[in-house]
Amino acid sequence: MYDIIIRNGTIVDGSGMPRFRADVGIAGGKIAAIGRLHESARETIEADGHIVSPGINDAHTHMDAQVFWDPIGTCSCWHGITSVVMGNCGFSLAPCAEKDKLLVMRNLERAEDIAPEAMEAGIKWSWETFPQYLDAVERTPKGINYAAYMGHSALRTYVMGERAFDSEANSEDLSAMKREVRAAVRAGAIGFTTSRTRNHQTPDGHPVASRLANWDEVRQLVGVMGEEGAGVFEIAGEDTGFDPERIKNYLDRLKALAVDTGVPVTYGMFSSRRAPDYWRPFFKLTDESSQAGGKMFIQVHSRSLNLVMSFETVTPFDRMPVWREIRKLPLAEQEAALRNPETRRALVQATKENDARNHEAVGAEPRGVNFKYLYVMDQPNPPFRSVQEIADAAGKDPVDCFIELALAKGLKQFFLQPLANENQDHVLEMMRHPRSVVTFSDSGAHVSQIMDSSLQTHVLSHWVRDKHEFSLEEAIRMLTFVPASNWGLQNRGLLRPGWAADVIVFDPEKIAPMLPTLDHDLPAGARRLKQKATGLKTTIVNGQVLLKNNEHTGALPGQLLRGPLAARA
Numbered sequence: 324m325y326d327i328i329i330r331n332g333t334i335v336d337g338s339g340m341p342r343f344r345a346d347v348g349i350a351g352g353k354i355a356a357i358g359r360l361h362e363s364a365r366e367t368i369e370a371d372g373h374i375v376s377p378g379i380n381d382a383h384t385h386m387d388a389q390v391f392w393d394p395i396g397t398c399s400c401w402h403g404i405t406s407v408v409m410g411n412c413g414f415s416l417a418p419c420a421e422k423d424k425l426l427v428m429r430n431l432e433r434a435e436d437i438a439p440e441a442m443e444a445g446i447k448w449s450w451e452t453f454p455q456y457l458d459a460v461e462r463t464p465k466g467i468n469y470a471a472y473m474g475h476s477a478l479r480t481y482v483m484g485e486r487a488f489d490s491e492a493n494s495e496d497l498s499a500m501k502r503e504v505r506a507a508v509r510a511g512a513i514g515f516t517t518s519r520t521r522n523h524q525t526p527d528g529h530p531v532a533s534r535l536a537n538w539d540e541v542r543q544l545v546g547v548m549g550e551e552g553a554g555v556f557e558i559a560g561e562d563t564g565f566d567p568e569r570i571k572n573y574l575d576r577l578k579a580l581a582v583d584t585g586v587p588v589t590y591g592m593f594s595s596r597r598a599p600d601y602w603r604p605f606f607k608l609t610d611e612s613s614q615a616g617g618k619m620f621i622q623v624h625s626r627s628l629n630l631v632m633s634f635e636t637v638t639p640f641d642r643m644p645v646w647r648e649i650r651k652l653p654l655a656e657q658e659a660a661l662r663n664p665e666t667r668r669a670l671v672q673a674t675k676e677n678d679a680r681n682h683e684a685v686g687a688e689p690r691g692v693n694f695k696y697l698y699v700m701d702q703p704n705p706p707f708r709s710v711q712e713i714a715d716a717a718g719k720d721p722v723d724c725f726i727e728l729a730l731a732k733g734l735k736q737f738f739l740q741p742l743a744n745e746n747q748d749h750v751l752e753m754m755r756h757p758r759s760v761v762t763f764s765d766s767g768a769h770v771s772q773i774m775d776s777s778l779q780t781h782v783l784s785h786w787v788r789d790k791h792e793f794s795l796e797e798a799i800r801m802l803t804f805v806p807a808s809n810w811g812l813q814n815r816g817l818l819r820p821g822w823a824a825d826v827i828v829f830d831p832e833k834i835a836p837m838l839p840t841l842d843h844d845l846p847a848g849a850r851r852l853k854q855k856a857t858g859l860k861t862t863i864v865n866g867q868v869l870l871k872n873n874e875h876t877g878a879l880p881g882q883l884l885r886g887p888l889a890a891r892a
């Protein structure tokens with residue numbers, strides 16, 4: 324007797340091997356059997372015409388705060404994701420005592436666009452150390468599985484207080500930080516993360532705490548994981564600029580770190596139209612590190628990294644005079660103002676006089692506008708038309724055209740502004756690199772700026788079904804087994820008897836992201852972008868049905884996934 328049998332589906336098991344027809348029997352949270360099954364089950368899922376595959380694993384999220392108010396992990400869970408890794412880029416909520424939580428939130432607020440009022444209202448702070456944070460996540464009822472890194476900014480702030488934002492660590496600071504890293508990894512932290520990028524700033528324009536660390540501090544903290552023989556190191560990379568010497572210096576340090584400590588090193592990488600080949604040496608470095616005895620792998624995205632903008636959130640012109648006044652108004656009044664030809668002329672005129680570049684944008688804040696790279700999101704997947712293209716065809720000014728397009732959808736029209744990965748040939752080349760992992764949703768962060776929880780359903784709809792760039796077998800392997808293996812998520816990422824029953828059942832002809840929406844459903848009514856998907860019939864986590872036709876069943880079967888040392892303790 325099984326708990327669940329998935330009957331007559333087509334198995335794509337995560338290994339990359341060819342699909343086959345079979346039933347899947349699930350019992351006690353695990354896959355019990357795969358084959359032609361004759362036993363009965365408490366629940367039968369009819370999967371004829373559907374693919375049955377492992378749940379998707381996303382290793383680059385920021386759900387550290389969200390897990391406490393949104394236990395099923397939206398929007399990721401709507402795209403077939405059953406396990407996530409959080410705490411990336413140096414941002415975690417521990418170690419930190421409740422009295423200091425504002426300092427940790429300062430690290431998160433602007434860098435990751437998570438409203439402090441949402442964190443304030445949505446988190447019951449019940450920890451100080453990282454092991455206590457893990458216990459708190461473990462106690463919290465959850466829909467999907469969560470593994471957690473400890474973040475350098477939190478750690479530094481915990482040990483150094485306000486000094487974390489302006490000083491180098493002294494030797495006492497350093498030994499205290501090393502002690503905390505050791506305790507975290509022993510308790511089951513999946514690793515340790517840091518950020519050295521100028522994109523990560525506090526609301527008052529200062530670097531987040533981890534950026535004050537010198538390289539020796541980073542080396543020593545990563546070294547602790549090497550001594551312990553566990554943990555992955557994730558880094559939001561240094562701003563090398565385009566100076567070959569500085570790039571080489573940084574690459575050399577990364578390689579030495581991986582080789583000397585034995586700790587797997589990972590970072591995200593994008594291509595950019597401003598420096599089309601910048602990414603290449605970073606991929607070469609993974610092979611060179613491997614030859615020298617280190618391990619390194621790269622997190623890549625599956626499409627352009629887009630800002631998703633609308634009048635409901637931000638437009639590229641919000642800081643300009645005239646615009647600022649209008650944008651303060653309630654949406655209905657903005658709409659009325661935009662329909663007034665005189666106001667409209669003034670708005671268009673303002674953009675000619677004062678370009679948006681006078682404000683230095685960081686992270687996922689809107690950039691100055693090039694209308695060739697501002698797209699109308701009138702469907703979930705590309706191709707998208709640019710505002711320039713539409714304006715040219717209509718013989719109109721692009722700003723006027725932008726306003727027109729927004730008005731036509733009651734100001735709810737979304738526009739896409741790519742920050743990186745504009746060249747889709749580069750995107751494919753990166754996805755195909757043997758040491759890359761397709762994972763970079765940033766889910767839980769940039770909640771009103773980007774919407775990349777759908778990057779995995781984009782792979783299955785755009786690259787597999789529409790473009791035939793990958794077989795379904797290859798794509799599923801990229802999204803399930805590869806991330807699970809790189810981050811050491813034990814017994815996940817393949818359909819095998821004895822492995823965790825994280826399973827999705829989907830229609831390969833229908834699976835796709837839907838258009839996003841804007842909602843105010845975060846704690847304290849904070850806003851966020853939301854995006855669901857079509858084609859997912861059933862999402863099973865640890866042997867229980869979490870989502871049926873992508874609706875939550877009420878089950879909360881998720882687990883905290885601890886790193887290997889916790890299991891040994």
Ligand SMILES: [Zn+2]
Nearest residue numbers: 385411412765
């Ligand atoms: Zn991140």
